[in-house]
Amino acid sequence: MTVSRNKLDRKDIDKMGLLSILEQSCFSFERMQAPGFVYGMIPGFKKIYGDNTEEIAKAMSNNMDFINTEPHMATFLQGLVLSLEEAGQERELIKNIKTGLFGPLAGLGDAIFWFTLLPISAAICCSLSSQGSVFGPILYIIIWGISCFSRIWFARFGYKLGVGAIEIISANAAAISKAAGILGVMVVGGLIPSYISFAFSESFVAAGGVSVQGVFDGILPNILPLGFVFLLYWAFRKKGVNTLLLIVLVIVFSIIASYLGIM
Amino acid sequence: MEITLIQGILLALVAFICGLDSCWEAFYWFRPIVVAFFAGIALGNVQIGLAAGAVSELAYLGLMTIGGTVPPDPLMAGMMTTVLAYTTGQDVKTTLGLALPFALVAQWFGIMCNTLFAGFLSPLDRAAEKADVKKFNGIIYLALAIKAGLYALLTFVSAYALQNGVRAFVDSFPTWFIHGFEIAGGLLPGVGLALLLVVMLKKQNVAYLFIGFIMATFLNVGNVLPIAIVAGAIAFISFQNDMKDKKFEEALEAAKLGGSQNDGI
Numbered sequence: 001m002t003v004s005r006n007k008l009d010r011k012d013i014d015k016m017g018l019l020s021i022l023e024q025s026c027f028s029f030e031r032m033q034a035p036g037f038v039y040g041m042i043p044g045f046k047k048i049y050g051d052n053t054e055e056i057a058k059a060m061s062n063n064m065d066f067i068n069t070e071p072h073m074a075t076f077l078q079g080l081v082l083s084l085e086e087a088g089q090e091r092e093l094i095k096n097i098k099t100g101l102f103g104p105l106a107g108l109g110d111a112i113f114w115f116t117l118l119p120i121s122a123a124i125c126c127s128l129s130s131q132g133s134v135f136g137p138i139l140y141i142i143i144w145g146i147s148c149f150s151r152i153w154f155a156r157f158g159y160k161l162g163v164g165a166i167e168i169i170s171a172n173a174a175a176i177s178k179a180a181g182i183l184g185v186m187v188v189g190g191l192i193p194s195y196i197s198f199a200f201s202e203s204f205v206a207a208g209g210v211s212v213q214g215v216f217d218g219i220l221p222n223i224l225p226l227g228f229v230f231l232l233y234w235a236f237r238k239k240g241v242n243t244l245l246l247i248v249l250v251i252v253f254s255i256i257a258s259y260l261g262i263m
Numbered sequence: 264m265e266i267t268l269i270q271g272i273l274l275a276l277v278a279f280i281c282g283l284d285s286c287w288e289a290f291y292w293f294r295p296i297v298v299a300f301f302a303g304i305a306l307g308n309v310q311i312g313l314a315a316g317a318v319s320e321l322a323y324l325g326l327m328t329i330g331g332t333v334p335p336d337p338l339m340a341g342m343m344t345t346v347l348a349y350t351t352g353q354d355v356k357t358t359l360g361l362a363l364p365f366a367l368v369a370q371w372f373g374i375m376c377n378t379l380f381a382g383f384l385s386p387l388d389r390a391a392e393k394a395d396v397k398k399f400n401g402i403i404y405l406a407l408a409i410k411a412g413l414y415a416l417l418t419f420v421s422a423y424a425l426q427n428g429v430r431a432f433v434d435s436f437p438t439w440f441i442h443g444f445e446i447a448g449g450l451l452p453g454v455g456l457a458l459l460l461v462v463m464l465k466k467q468n469v470a471y472l473f474i475g476f477i478m479a480t481f482l483n484v485g486n487v488l489p490i491a492i493v494a495g496a497i498a499f500i501s502f503q504n505d506m507k508d509k510k511f512e513e514a515l516e517a518a519k520l521g522g523s524q525n526d527g528i
Contacts, residue, residue, distance in 0.1 A: 021289045022287060022289075022403070022407075023287070024286055024287050024288055024289075025286055025287065025403045025404075025406060025407050026380050026383055026402065026406035026407070027286065027376075027377060027380065028377050028378070028379075028380035028381035028383070028384065029377045029378060029381055030381035030384055031381075034384075035383070035384070035399075035402070035403055035406075038391065038399070039399070039400065039403055042396055042399070042400075046396070053393075053394040054394075056394040057391060057392055057393060057394035060391035060399070061388070061391045064384075064387070064388055064391055071287070071288055071289065110462075115459060115462060115463050118324070119324060119459060120487070120491045122294075122296065122320050122321065122324055123486065123487040123491070124486050124487060124488050124491075125296055125320075126316075126320050126321055127317075127485065127486035127487070128486070129296060129313040129314070129316050129320075130313070130314065130317040132310055132313055132314075133313070134300075134309060136296065136300075136313060136316070136317065137297055137299075137300035137312075137313070137316060140294070140296050140297060141290070141291075141292070141297060144291035144294075145290060147291075148289045148290050148291075171509075174505075175502050175505035175506060175509070176502065178467065178468070178501060178502075178505065179498040179501050179502040179505075180498065181463050181465060181467070181468045182468045182471050182494065182497055182498040182501055183491070183494045183495055183497075184459070184463050185460070185463050185464060185469070185471050185472050185475070186468075186471040186472065186474060186475035186491075186493070186494035186497070187475060187490060187491050187494055188456050188459055188460060188463070188475065189471065189472040189473060189474065189475025189476040189477075189479070189490075190475035190476065190478060190479040190484075190487045190490035190491070190494075191321075191452075191456060191479070191487055192453075192456060192475075192476050192479070193476065193479045193480045194479060194486075194487070195321050195452045195456070196449065196450060196452050196453045196456070197449030197450075198449065198450060198453075220480075221480050221481075222476070222479075222480045226476060228450065228453050229453050229456050229457050229460070230457075232453055232454055232457035233460050233461060233464070235457075236457060236458065236461045237461055243334060243335075243454070243458065244335065246454060247335070247451065247454055250447055250450050250451060250453075250454060251360050251363070251443070251444065251447040251451075253450075254360075254443045254444065254445075254446035254447035254450060255439075255443030255444070255446075255447070256443070257443070257446060258439045258440070258442040258443035258445075258446055259439045259440075259443065261439075263446050
C-alpha cells in the first residue's frame with residue numbers, strides 16, 4: 001500500500017520558518033538541537049500525512065538524532081527535509097543528507113552571522129550607544145530582527161532546492177566563507193584602535209623623564225592595543241589558554257597596573 | 264541608588280524575556296547591548312543602560328556558543344553591569360569587571376540546563392514515536408520556562424534581594440582597586456576581538472586586518488561603518504574573482520578532456 005502525501009504550499013513553509021525561531025529550545029549536550037529541529041517541522045508533517053499518525057511518528061522520530069548547526073542553516077535544513085518528505089524520499093536518505101550537511105552549513109552560517117554581521121552591527125551600535133543615543137540598541141534590534149525573520153526566506157530556499165541543495169552549497173561555500181572572512185577580519189582590525197584603551201599614564205616615565213606612552217605613540221599610534229590583541233591571540237591559539245583564565249589574568253594585570261600607578 | 268521591589272520585578276521580567284531569546288539566539292535580545300538597554304529602562308535611567316551596553320557588548324563579542332560550549336553568560340553580564348553601575352554609582356567600565364561573577368553563575372546554570380534537558384530526550388522520543396504532538400511541544404515549552412525562569416530568579420536575587428550586601432562589598436574596595444577594574448574594562452574588549460580572530464584569521468586574509476587597523480587609526484572616522492563598507496567592497500571583489508577562477512578552471516578541464524579525445528583519434 002502506498003502512503004498518500006499532501007502537497008505543502010507557501011504558507012506551510014513560511015509557518016515552518018517562523019516556528020524555526022524556537023529551534024534551539026530544549027538544547028542539551030546529548031543531542032543538542034534535535035527537539036527544536038523536529039518541533040518546527042511538525043505542522044508540515046501533519047499536513048503531508050493528514051490522519052496517518054504512523055507516518056507522522058516515523059517522520060518525527062527520524063529527525064530526533066544529534067544535530068547542531070547555525071540556526072538560520074537549521075531553518076534551511078528543515079525546509080529541505082520537508083521537501084524530501086513531501087517527495088516521499090527514503091527516510092534513511094533524508095537522515096544522511098541532513099547529517100552530512102549540518103556541519104559544513106554551520107561553518108557557513110557562523111561565517112556570515114557570528115563573524116561578520118555580529119562584529120559589524122555591534123561596532124556601529126556600540127558607537128551610537130556610547131554617545132548616549134538610544135538608536136544604538138534600537139538599530140541593533142532592527143538589524144537582528146531582520147536577520148531573524150529572514151528565516152522565512154531560508155525555509156523557502158531549502159524547500160525549493162530540495163536535493164539540488166547539496167551541489168550548490170558545496171560549490172559556493174568556500175568562496176562565500178573566504179569573502180566573509182575578509183570582511184570580518186578587516187572590521188576587527190578597524191575595531192582595535194577605537195574599542196581597546198591600553199595606554200600608560202602620563203606620570204609613568206622612563207629614565208631621563210621620557211613618557212613611556214610618548215615613546216609608543218612615536219613609533220605608531222595605537223600600537224599597544226594592536227600588540228595586546230596579538231598577545232591574547234597568541235595565548236589562545238598557541239598556548240590554548242582557557243577564556244575565563246585569560247579574562248581573570250587581564251583583570252589581575254589591570255589591578256596591579258593600577259596599584260603601581262602606571263596606567 | 265536603591266533598587267525598589269517594582270524595579271526588581273521589572274528587571275526579572277527583562278531577564279525572562281531575554282532569557283527565552285538566550286535559548287533561541289534568534290532576536291539577539293540576549294546580547295548585552297539590548298539587555299542593558301531594557302534594564303536601563305526598567306531602572307528609569309536609560310543613559311546608564313546605553314553606556315553599560317556599549318562596554319559589555321564589546322567585551323563579550325567573541326564569546327560564542329559555537330559547538331555547544333557555554334561561555335560566561337552575556338545576558339547576565341549586560342544586566343549586572345547596568346545594575347551595579349546604578350546601585351554603586353561606579354563607572355560602567357568598573358562594573359563590567361564586577362559583573363563577571365554573576366555572568367559565571369549564569370554560565371553554570373546554563374551548563375546545568377544543558378545537562379538536565381538531556382533527561383528530557385527519552386520522554387520526547389516516546390512522544391515522537393506516538394506522534395503525541397501535544398506532549399512533545401509541552402516538554403519543549405517546559406524546558407523554555409525552566410531556563411528563562413532561572414534567569415529571572417538569578418536576576419531578582421542578585422539585583423534586588425542581595426543589593427545591600429553587594430553595595431557594601433563594593434564600597435569597601437580601595438580606590439586603586441576600583442581603578443584597576445576600570446582599566447580592565449578598557450582592555451577586556453581585546454579578549455572578544457582576539458577570540459574572533461582565533462576563528463577568522465587565516466593567511467589569506469591577515470593583510471586586511473592591518474588595512475582596517477591603519478584606516479581606523481589615521482582616518483577620522485566616527486564609527487566603523489566606512490571601514491565595513493570598504494571591507495565589503497573588497498570581499499565582493501574577492502568573491503567575484505573566485506567565481507571567475509572557478510569557471511576558468513572548469514573550462515580548462517573541459518578543454519583538456521576534449522583535447523585528449525582528439526589525440527586519441
